[in-house]
Amino acid sequence: MxxxxxxxxxxxxxxxxxxxxxxxxxxxxxxxxxxxxxxxxxxxxxxxxxxxxxxxxxxxxxxxxxxxxxxxxxxxxxxxxxxxxxxxxxxxxxMNRVLEFDEDLAYLTVEPGVSFAQAHAFLEERGSRLQLATIGGPPQASLIGNALERGDGIGPHGDVFQHVCGLEVVLPTGECLRTGPGRYPRAQAASVLRWGAGPGLDGLFSQSNLGIVTRMTFWLAPRAPCLRLISGVLEDPFQLGPVLERMRQLRLEGTLREAFSLWNDYKVLSVLGQYPWEATRGLTPLPEAQRRKLRAEHKVFPWHLNCVLEAPSEAQAQAAQERVEHVLKETLPTLICLREEEMGPGGLRQVPSARNLRMMYWRKRTPLPEVPEPERDGCGFIWLSCAVPMTASHLETALALAEPLPLRFGFEPNLCVLGVSARCAYLVVAIIYDREVEGEDARAMACHDALQQALGGAGYYPARLGIQAPVLPFAPEDDSPAVLRTLKAALDPHGILAPGRYLP
Ligand SMILES: Cc1cc2nc3c(=O)[nH]c(=O)nc-3n(C[C@H](O)[C@H](O)[C@H](O)COP(=O)(O)OP(=O)(O)OC[C@H]3O[C@@H](n4cnc5c(N)ncnc54)[C@H](O)[C@@H]3O)c2cc1C
Structure with missing residues (x-):
């Protein structure tokens, strides 16, 4: 046998x-x-x-x-x-059980099958005052898979893996360990303290193939009673750098606690609708005249800024809004600050939604299905997310490398700048195509590789890897490859767990 x-x-x-x-x-x-x-x-x-x-x-x-x-x-x-x-x-x-929930200490402990939609419904049913970071991706995605990939979300805990603790991990040997104080009997602080005594192991199991995580605690943030939408359109791409600098200032000083996003026009258009195949008579990438027409039709600008301001009281929200206006207004004259009640249905409370999945159908010639199933529908979609220090000059350099490349391969440069933390932004490129068009799979991957090479060559490395590039094609300058090989060999002597995923 x-x-x-x-x-x-x-x-x-x-x-x-x-x-x-x-x-x-x-x-x-x-x-x-x-x-x-x-x-x-x-x-x-x-x-x-x-x-x-x-x-x-x-x-x-x-x-x-x-x-x-x-x-x-x-x-x-x-x-x-x-x-x-x-x-x-x-x-x-x-394995989709919520194992623990504490409203006072603000945490939720879950198994790997618990999805964003399920966790959100769980909190809603209990009338909780707490919130979990919400991703812009599929509502059925899991909290644990996302955190292990060091995903990014909307909300004060948007840098997801920074706000988790108490991992239970099955090692490739079959051994099982818990990170933090939870390894001891009756540990009272297992869900509220990350480190405990001794080496912290959590990071070893994110973006790695050293264990299967079967339990994780997520720290939740109080839902602030006062929310404002801070948004503005950038009519000229030259505004990007100065706006980024000021957003960094607002993030560093703590006026803005949430991640902000800057979307370019292609990204906004890909969420609003599909490629205008008829008007372009099948020509790709999107001709400049059509781009301008679509912009005018949908009131879309070269770049759009969005961020949510949270405050515990009306007076604090007003003071923070005034501070935002003071710092940003000169660079971003289109700045608007909307109160939640001015926002209409849905308001500003983040609910997991499939809205952004429409992006994946941008280049399809068939209409959007009611329930998106992009793999079944032959949607071509590849992400590349690179870490860029949050300064105007770094962003301008990275953008100058990233923007022209997709066009050379026949794709629109669909771009987003995510201010996930106060010092580092992710430049996220989406390569969108139709897998049913002959040759596009190969062309899209060549575009991905060229982007990764160009950005990595300038020192802007990915923050996260997909299976299209499971290890980086750049040699580290230190001894980390040997150390990681030693770790892998010790924990997984036969290399049976997710071989090739981030580590050999
Ligand atoms: C339109 C669109 C928008 C998106 N927006 C976002 C966004 O805003 N933020 C974001 O972060 N992502 C986003 N994504 C990417 C992705 O959908 C999410 O990151 C999603 O959370 C990942 O899927 P999952 O949670 O089901 O993880 P899985 O697919 O289950 O896992 C991801 C990887 O983690 C590892 N893994 C998973 N579970 C375990 C485990 N228990 N133990 C050990 N290793 C494990 C595996 O290697 C696996 O390949 C978006 C995607 C699309 C298409």
Whole structure:
């Protein structure tokens, strides 16, 4: 009997037949991303608890069959649920319990299958005064998968992995550990203190293949009673640098606690509608005349700034708004500050929404479906997110590299600058195309590689990697590759856990 058959039989005994899937529909879904992939998935395992995850790992160790975990598998633009190398997928979606919630201490402890939509509904049902960072991505994406990828969200805890603790991790050896004080009996501070005594291990398990996380605590932020939308349009791209500098100032001094975003016109247009195939008679990338027409039709400008100001009282909101106006108005004369009640339905409370998923259908010739399923629909979509110090000169340099490249490959430069922290912005490029057009898969990946090479060559490295580039094509100058190889060999001697994902 070959190793895979041996492993499948053992997994069936441990999980039950119904939780070891190998039907063609499941496998096709597991190996399809929003760009070309060649990896095969031989089975999908669906453990229901930590003990079953440990059993999955032990069997993989015994049989040397590689396994890769996903929490919700909605990593769209970075590879969806496709593993870096062929193997078996461990889908943690059945483990979807909220394990702990404390309104006073403001935290929520969850299993990997808990989604943003589920967590949001959980807090709503309890009339909670607390909020979780909301991503602009799929509402069905998982809190844990997003945090492990060091994702970014909207809300005071937008730099998600900075606000988590108490990880429970199953190692490739089958051992299980808890990070922070939670490793001790009756630890009272397990969910409120990140470090405890001794080395902090949390970071080892984010963007890595050293363990499967089966539990994590998320710190929540109070929902401020007073919100204002700070927004403005940049009629001239030269305003970008000065606006960024002033936003940094407002973030550093604490007037603005939330991430801000700057979207270019292509990004706004791709959320509002689809490519004007008829008007352009099939010509790509979008001709300048059409770009201007669409801008005028939809009141879209070269760049749009958005940020939410939060304050615990009306007086503080008013003072903060005045400060924002004082710092920004001269550079951004179009600045407007709207109170929540002026915003209309939905207001400013962030609710997980599928709205931005429309972007993925920008270049499709078929209309947007009611429920987006981009992998099924042949949407071509690749993200590249690079870290840029928050100064005008860095942003201008990075943009000068990133902006012209997509056009050379036949795509619109769909760009966003995210002020996730006070010192560092992410320049996020989306390459959007139609996988059903012959040659576009290859062209889009060549565009991604050229962008990564150009930005990385100037020192602007990705903040996060997709399976399209699971390790960076740049050699570190220090001894980290050897150290990481030693760690991996110690924790995963047969290299069975997510081989190739960030680490060998
Ligand atoms: C239009 C659009 C908008 C988006 N907006 C955002 C955004 O605003 N912010 C953002 O951060 N992302 C965004 N994304 C990207 C992505 O959808 C999210 O990051 C999403 O949270 C990732 O999917 P997931 O949570 O289901 O993670 P998964 O796909 O389950 O996991 C992601 C990766 O993490 C690892 N992993 C997952 N679970 C575990 C585990 N339990 N143990 C160990 N390793 C694990 C795996 O390597 C996996 O490949 C967007 C995507 C699209 C298409």
């Amino acid at each position: 070959d190793r895979l058959q041996e492993a499948l039989e053992a997994w069936r005994r441990e999980l039950g037949e119904e939780h070891v899937l190998a039907d063609e529909v499941t496998l096709a879904r597991a190996r399809t991303a929003t760009f070309a992939t060649t990896q095969a998935v031989s089975a999908v395992l669906r453990p229901g608890n930590t003990e079953e995850v440990r059993a999955c790992v032990r069997i993989a160790q015994q049989t040397h069959v590689p396994i890769t975990p996903v929490s919700a598998g909605r990593n769209q633009g970075y590879g969806s649920r496709v593993p870096v190398r062929s193997g078996v997928l461990v889908d943690l979606g059945r």
